[in-house]
Amino acid sequence: MYVDTTSYLNSIKTSSTSSTASSSMGKDDFLAILVAQLENQDPFNSTDPAEMIGQLTQFSILEQMTNMNETLTSTLAAVNVQTATGAVSYIGKTVMAQGSTLSVEDGTASSATYTLDSDATGLKAYIYDEDGSVVRTVTIGDQTSGDHDFQWDGKDDDGETVDDGTYTLAIAGTDADGNDVVASTVISGLVSGVSVSSGTVMLSLKDGREVALANVTSVVDTDA
8 A cells, every 4th residue: 555645644634633622622621610610619618729729730731741642643643654755765676674474476485584693403494374373394404593595385284385375484493502592584575565554654565465664674676
């Protein structure tokens, strides 16, 4: 999904205006109630001035916090728009990003790179489908620390080609002391679009996967 910057900015402005109006209405209501309380109080049992000051102070603090929250929300939204607009330049380029999703198209699986902080033994790669079930376990064996390539053949444990779609990769083993070791993985793909989801700028890959812009480690200009 591509980012419509104009619509996004307008939505921010509308949201900010609505929030301000709501905040002002709350202030007017509070003052109206306070005035009514003063006008109708029992002259022989009037409100304690100290209590009244305390109420006004609490309201003032609450109003300041509300205004601060609105300002921060608007600022973060504006930053996301700027970031998403800049991320449009990634479209048409291949990115490498921290992630664990693999795609299968026409029986061919995408590749990945994994990194080990220390030497590992009994290393295995586990491929999960979208339901969280393991469809393939690949025995890698002993491996030294550093970066390594991983290529899945797109088949399950029965040797059958899996359905096209998105799968998840996990690589784990043990170190020299018998402690569990989990490798960090990096995936790659061609960027086809940009979106903002829950305040996070996401890059849509041509094969249907998504990666967070913040997780991108390198960019390759395929037109260069």
